[in-house]
Amino acid sequence: MNDSAVPAGLLDHYSKGAFFCEMQDGVRQDPRIATILERLTRMEPDELRRRADIAEAELYNLGITFTVYSEKDAIDRVMPFDLIPRVIAPGEWDLIERGVRQRVAALNAFIWDIYHEQRILADGIVPRPLVLGNVNYRPEMIGLNVPHRTYVHVCGIDLVRDETGGFLVLEDNARTPSGVSYVIENRHMMLRMFPDLIDGIAVRSVGNYGMQLHKALAEIAPPDISDPQVVLLSPGIYNSAYFEHIFLAREMGVPLVEGRDLVVERGCVWMRTTAGLAPVHAIYRRLNDDFLDPAVFRPESTLGVAGLIDVWRRGRVALANAVGTGVADDKAIYAYMPRIIRYYLAEEPILCNVQTHICGEPEGLAYTLDHLHELVVKPVGESGGYGLIIGPHATDAERADFREKLLADPENYISQPMVKLSVSPTLANGRLSPRHVDLRPFAITGKSTWVLPGGLTRVALREGSLVVNSSQGGGSKDTWVLE
Amino acid sequence: MIYFLRHETKHEYGHKVDVAAHLLHLTPLQLPWQRVLQMHLHVEPEPSRLVTEVDCFGNATTWLFLDAPHAQFQAVLEARVEVAPRVPPAPAATQAWEDIAATVRAGGPAGHRAAEFTFASPMVAPFAAVHDYVRPSFAAGMPVFTAIHALTLRIKREFAFRTDVTEVGTPLAKVLAQRAGVCQDFSHLMIAGLRSMGLPARYASGYIRTRPPPGGKPLCGADQSHAWVSCWLGAEHGWIDFDPTNALVVSDEHVVLAYGRDFADVSPVSGVILGGGTQKIQSGVDLTEISP
Structure with a gap:
């Protein structure tokens, strides 16, 4: 320039x-x-x-x-x-679009395999502890078939x-x-x-997200239903993304419901309306796996719907995203994504990973400890930027503290070099x-x-x-x- | 050995329950050494929907949905089950415990299905104190059967069977500290210890015969649901069951309902109710030999 x-x-x-x-x-x-x-x-x-x-x-x-x-x-x-x-x-x-498509295809193939044949574990491509020992691994999902083998209906990939x-x-x-x-x-x-800044410049529209989301939900609804009823299931007003739940329900033109608005009866999911029970065929849920169905997961959950998973298992309602996808977006699995893409799709990754060291592996831990001052170290189970350390910006005392945390539980961490993020x-x-x-x-x-x-x-x-x-x-x- | 089995569970509620969903693990498994000759599961009130299926661990499950208001819920299992004696492997013929741990750790097809049972599960996470407790039973290079058997005997010897000191949710650290509990506690503790050594261990839910064979010692945990531990001893020997509550290698005194990672996977009756107020739960088990 x-x-x-x-x-x-x-x-x-x-x-x-x-x-x-x-x-x-x-x-x-x-x-x-x-x-x-x-x-x-x-x-x-x-x-x-x-x-x-x-x-x-x-x-x-x-x-x-x-x-x-x-x-x-x-x-x-x-x-x-x-x-x-x-x-x-x-x-x-x-490039981004092709890369994201590839990544989503690999994630879905990986999750299908984990909950069916577990070929990738048997072939030793991904270590078992990362999957079977993962808190987000849901054995309840084994053998369950989801429409089009799609588990991750909505995916956000941070670049x-x-x-x-x-x-x-x-x-x-x-x-x-x-x-x-x-x-x-x-x-x-x-x-x-x-209006003066964008004038005359063709920028692609983002306005039809709601329509596309509704279309995808209709595609996974039970196939014999011609005009499926879609709902958005929210945990309620205390959720940090509640604004988004209202927004997306409006964009799709579907009811916004909470667990107490839904009931399972006669093998189907119903929504309580002023005119009695109305059937529900597809649920875009913004509720964590744990809370979805107290009969299967957390018994103390009052946010979910008892019996929901059973109806889903029988294909009488669709859930997006599917249960158990957390096993694939773990930061430790992330390190294996290039290998996962090659394994299932036989293609080279279009979008590369940031170079990642797995502290649960001896070489990764040794490297991380030696280069703490130039690495970003993240806990694998957390999101939202909590609990990480940025080596070059940390003080000596902070690094010493973190070194102890790291040594106490190395499997919980990965490290990456500082990426010089664009400005x-x-x-x-x-x-x-x-x-x-x-x-x-x-x-x-x-x-x-x-x-x-x-x-x-x-x-x-x-x-x-x-x-x-x-x-x-x-x-x-x-x-x-x-x- | 042919047994007659009866397991009755009754829930009485303070107020009527409007809607309930129950998940039962109340169907004995068909296994090479265990045949279910006849079985009947009676549920009251009549469920509006009943679904049977096989869960991811291979257990038969029954889902019940009750839509009508009811003041009590009862499930009665009656079955005739034939159990053949299981012959344990010669201890010296089993691999060193380190080799078993290495096999499941390594990845690849050997031990593929067993590997799942080396990880923490909802109710059983290995912790330092339990590792320290089991460690002395595992001398370097010891055959895995010998080591696990020694641990089974130790738990029987060093823990008191007491029904008044623990509940379903009592933390394992407390059980270990007080050296007392019931079969479920001992099983969870032993599973945690084995997993801390890198060995696959799963939870067995079922029953043990109510009266000892003539001349035998009375058995603990006989008039209630029982629990013990199933251990993977390598591809050749597969899963062998140990009962730490009775210091036994399981042969033909036990009837298996289900295997899982821990109690949470195979609880005989679990569920969700809407309404009900306080509830009183009664259960009783009888496992009687009807022919040798």
Whole structure:
């Protein structure tokens, strides 16, 4: 990028440093990114700030919030929204889309195998303890057949970009990935706030996610039902993603229910309505496995529906995602994903993993202990950025503490080198500054896989921070995939 | 040996129960050494739906759904079961325990199905104290049968059978500390210990004969459901059952209902009820020899 292409103004002090910049380096991938950048830099800082304030107020008024479980007094928080979009060139998106499809196909094949023949364990490709000793392994699923062999109907795959501009997979989310409501709401917001920025640039729509999700749920409903009743099963208002549950039920045009609204009778699932019981054929559940059916899993659960699993097993109702998918999105299994892709699909992975050391293996542990100051070490069972350590940013005391935790329970950890996450211009202190971003594309699978053209771009708002999780102070951006 | 088996479970509720779903593991297994000649499962009130199937461990299960309000629920199993004596392998003919642990740890087809039973399960997770407790029974290179048999005898010797000191949910650490409990506690403890050594161990749910054979010693846990431990001794010998409550290698005194990772997988009667208030549970078991 030479200086003449970027007019002076907002980008005056912008320096991307040693990182890949989604905008400045993106220009090489599509000249329209330069147009967007130019329009941005022509805006007055005060004007930008004014629009940012309006956007934040609107998000709060719309109730687009999430809950931070560890903060007792703050029930709802707005996920900070950054006005500067993250733009992806068509060629880059094509790669992501093919990579995500491949990954989803491999995840489904893996889960089918784990709950049927367990060939991959017998062949020694994946060590048994990672699967059979996994807290999310559900022996109740063995031998159960799901329509189209699809277990992961909604999948969110977290991607990052390194300093060379290559996309890497950071994590698979195969249980109940959330965040898609922000993708759609962010777009609504941008179209209202910045009609002048998007004008004349063909950005792919994210508006039909609800329709695609409904279509996939109808595809897995019992085949003899011509117009299946779909519902969204939520744990209720205290769930951190409750806003999203309301949002998706509305987008699909289906009832939002809780466990107490459903009942199992005569071998089917019914919903209590003011006009009596009405049959339910497909359930998009945003409830963890454990809570779904107290007769099978946690007996103390009051959020689920007794007998649900039995009806599902008999194919009289569809569940998305299927039970037991947590065994595949574990951080320890993640390390084996390239081998899993080769094993089932006989293809090379389109999207690579971040290099991963498994502390449960002696070599991995030794390497991690020797290189603690340059690695990110994560517990395998946690999500949301809890309990990890970023070696280069930690103090000596923090590292010493962590070393003990690691030695006490090495199987619970994996480590990865620090990825130099790409940056994207972000509004901070009245001008554009580089902030690190990731990307979570969403894939919906019924009979086949559809990938939402866009995805959730999360941004670490603190200067230099690499943690983008909303529970750790991350924000989001609109993601524009160019036609 | 042919036994007549009767197992009665009765739940009496303070208030009527509106809706209930029960999962029963109350069908004795068909096994090479155990044949179910005749069986009847009587349930009251009449369930609106009854489903039988085989669970992932190969046990027969019965799902009951009760839609009508009821003040009590009763399940009675009556069966005639023929059990042949099982001959244990010669201890010296079994592999060293380290080899068994290595086989299931290694991956690959050998020990593939047994490997699942080396991991923590909902009610049995290995912990340091139980490992320390079982460790002395496992001398280096000792045949696996010898080691497990020694452990079975130790538990019988060092633990008191007492029905008033534990409940279904009592933590294993407490059982170990107080050196007392019932058959379920001893079985879970032994399974935890074996798993901590890397050996596959599963939980057996069933019954033991109510009266000892003429001239024999009375057996513990005879008028209730019984539990013991099934251990994998390598591909050649397969699963052999040990009863730590009675210091026995299981032969023909036991009738097996189900095998699982722990009690939670094979509880004879479990379920969910809506309503009911307080509940009183009574159960009784009789396992009588009717012909040798």
